[in-house]
Amino acid sequence: MKEIKEKHSLAMRWCHWVNFPMLSIMIWSGMLIYWGDDEYKIKLFGHTYFVFFPEWFYKFFNITHRLQEGMAFHFLFMWFFILNGVFYVAYTLISGEWRELVPQRKSFKEAWLVLLHDLHIRKMAPPQKKYNAAQRIAYTAIIVMGIGSVITGLAIYKPVQCYYLTRLCGGYHFARILHFVLTLGYVFFFVIHVVQVFLAGWKNFSSVITGFEVVNNKPKPIIEKGHDEEAS
Amino acid sequence: MTKKQAKKPLTTEQKINRRTFISFGVFGAAAIGGVFGWKWLYNSPEEVTAITGGTRVPLRRALNKTEIAVRRLLYSEKHLVRTYPKSMAAKNVRQNSDVGVESPIDLAAWKLQVTKGNGEKLLIGIEDIKALPKTEIVYDFKCVEGWDQIQYWGGLSFVDFVKHFNLDSETKMDYVGMETPDKLYYVGLDMDSALHPQTLLAYEMNEKPVPLNHGAPLRLIIPVKYGVKNLKRIGSISFSNQRPRDYWAEKGYDYFLGL
Numbered sequence: 001m002k003e004i005k006e007k008h009s010l011a012m013r014w015c016h017w018v019n020f021p022m023l024s025i026m027i028w029s030g031m032l033i034y035w036g037d038d039e040y041k042i043k044l045f046g047h048t049y050f051v052f053f054p055e056w057f058y059k060f061f062n063i064t065h066r067l068q069e070g071m072a073f074h075f076l077f078m079w080f081f082i083l084n085g086v087f088y089v090a091y092t093l094i095s096g097e098w099r100e101l102v103p104q105r106k107s108f109k110e111a112w113l114v115l116l117h118d119l120h121i122r123k124m125a126p127p128q129k130k131y132n133a134a135q136r137i138a139y140t141a142i143i144v145m146g147i148g149s150v151i152t153g154l155a156i157y158k159p160v161q162c163y164y165l166t167r168l169c170g171g172y173h174f175a176r177i178l179h180f181v182l183t184l185g186y187v188f189f190f191v192i193h194v195v196q197v198f199l200a201g202w203k204n205f206s207s208v209i210t211g212f213e214v215v216n217n218k219p220k221p222i223i224e225k226g227h228d229e230e231a232s
Numbered sequence: 233m234t235k236k237q238a239k240k241p242l243t244t245e246q247k248i249n250r251r252t253f254i255s256f257g258v259f260g261a262a263a264i265g266g267v268f269g270w271k272w273l274y275n276s277p278e279e280v281t282a283i284t285g286g287t288r289v290p291l292r293r294a295l296n297k298t299e300i301a302v303r304r305l306l307y308s309e310k311h312l313v314r315t316y317p318k319s320m321a322a323k324n325v326r327q328n329s330d331v332g333v334e335s336p337i338d339l340a341a342w343k344l345q346v347t348k349g350n351g352e353k354l355l356i357g358i359e360d361i362k363a364l365p366k367t368e369i370v371y372d373f374k375c376v377e378g379w380d381q382i383q384y385w386g387g388l389s390f391v392d393f394v395k396h397f398n399l400d401s402e403t404k405m406d407y408v409g410m411e412t413p414d415k416l417y418y419v420g421l422d423m424d425s426a427l428h429p430q431t432l433l434a435y436e437m438n439e440k441p442v443p444l445n446h447g448a449p450l451r452l453i454i455p456v457k458y459g460v461k462n463l464k465r466i467g468s469i470s471f472s473n474q475r476p477r478d479y480w481a482e483k484g485y486d487y488f489l490g491l
Contacts, residue, residue, distance in 0.1 A: 001244075002244050002245065002248065003244060004244060004247060004248060004251075017259070017262070021266055021270075033378065034378065036376070036377035036378045037375070037377045037378030037379045039379070067376070067377065068286060068287070068480075068483065068484035068485045069287075069484065071376075071485070071486070072287050072288070072291045072292070072295060072484070072486075073291070075295060075298070075299070075486070076291060076294050076295055076298060079298060158302070158306055158490070158491060159372075159374065159491050160311050160312075160313050160455070160456050160490075160491040161306035161307055161308070161311050161490075161491070162306065163311060163312075163314060166314075167314075171372075172372055172374060172380050173372075173380055176378065206252070206256075209255050209256060209259045210251055210252050210255035210256070211251075211255065212248075212251065214248055
């Protein structure tokens with residue numbers, strides 16, 4: 001028999017789908033700003049492995065000479081990004097949904113087993129509630145990263161008035177680096193997230209829009225009830 | 233029989249269909265609305281260049297609200313820019329733009345022109361300024377492009393300047409305007425930022441006279457603002473209740489650009 005199983009609250013779905021375009025605009029406008037002083041590179045033992053960003057990348061996304069435009073979009077949409085994030089964190093805390101989300105002590109060990117399972121190395125995945133151990137870590141980390149982006153962002157937006165945040169981030173120069181690295185983190189998260197959503201299939205995806213999943217429950221055998229202790 | 237059918241409770245199948253339809257309907261409508269909203273904003277016309285320019289009209293309107301609100305909420309003259317030991321100051325001081333300092337200049341003939349509120353003009357020589365107590369600062373200069381550099385400047389603090397030249401009534405106004413002698417570069421500053429204790433009329437860089445490309449003989453150092461507001465080679469200073477013209481505000485940047 002088909003049954004409706006509630007999965008995602010309306011607030012969670014709202015925050016998720018508002019965050020997606022907001023974060024996209026923030027990353028895009030952030031790129032327009034970063035171009036103004038694009039000095040970051042991955043360098044090890046004197047060898048440069050990657051330059052942020054190569055010329056073809058700027059050309060392809062039409063990023064050059066748009067600093068003032070980037071600042072305008074970034075400094076307006078950041079407020080929506082922050083409000084949405086604050087609402088999500090407040091809701092998650094008050095509703096108690098954080099219990100499903102925050103990593104538990106065993107999550108860090110279990111996350112490896114989840115990874116091995118996802119890579120088809122291990123057959124069994126550890127038992128889970130709404131989210132598995134790897135999801136708990138990822139979905140909590142992304143919130144911590146969001147808070148980090150707001151703090152490092154404010155630290156470079158108003159380094160004199162918010163001097164305490166700038167100090168906390170190790171100074172203006174380092175805060176800008178942190179802000180950039182966090183953005184790389186979002187892109188990394190996004191790639192993994194989308195791959196996982198594809199692999200999990202339509203049913204899982206649509207539950208983030210509808211809020212529920214349809215489960216097929218086998219009718220319980222009536223005769224055998226009470227015969228043995230029911231396996232759970 | 234037929235009339236009472238409507239009151240029958242929905243089957244699970246019907247509930248699933250109904251909720252799926254509503255959810256996807258709302259989601260789709262919101263997504264389409266979002267795309268159109270974004271297109272409207274992205275394709276909205278650029279403002280007519282006056283004091284500000286170069287930004288989409290709705291963006292500028294919204295930003296004029298948010299940026300001023302942030303300034304009112306956060307700004308305090310007690311918030312000082314972090315200072316560093318002299319040994320950390322850059323020897324090779326970065327220089328970005330030549331606008332306003334490319335015209336030929338006779339340094340010996342240079343005078344700072346100050347227009348008072350009543351229209352009276354003061355002409356002040358560099359020696360008059362150097363004769364007043366010197367203030368020094370080693371701080372992290374921040375460019376709107378994103379780079380920063382620890383630099384060492386010395387000069388007359390703007391607060392001392394207005395006191396010495398009896399410009400107290402002028403400081404009751406809302407803005408200070410500064411322009412280069414050739415009037416090709418110009419900035420507008422809100423009075424609070426101009427009167428910040430760390431704002432300098434600088435004539436020394438790394439304990440030597442400011443070089444020509446850094447704005448000899450006298451330049452503005454205003455650590456509570458991005459580099460673009462730190463006008464080189466000051467020719468004139470005026471006071472106003474309207475926003476004075478500002479080179480980069482006309483080109484799409486925020487007018488205040490405060491840090």
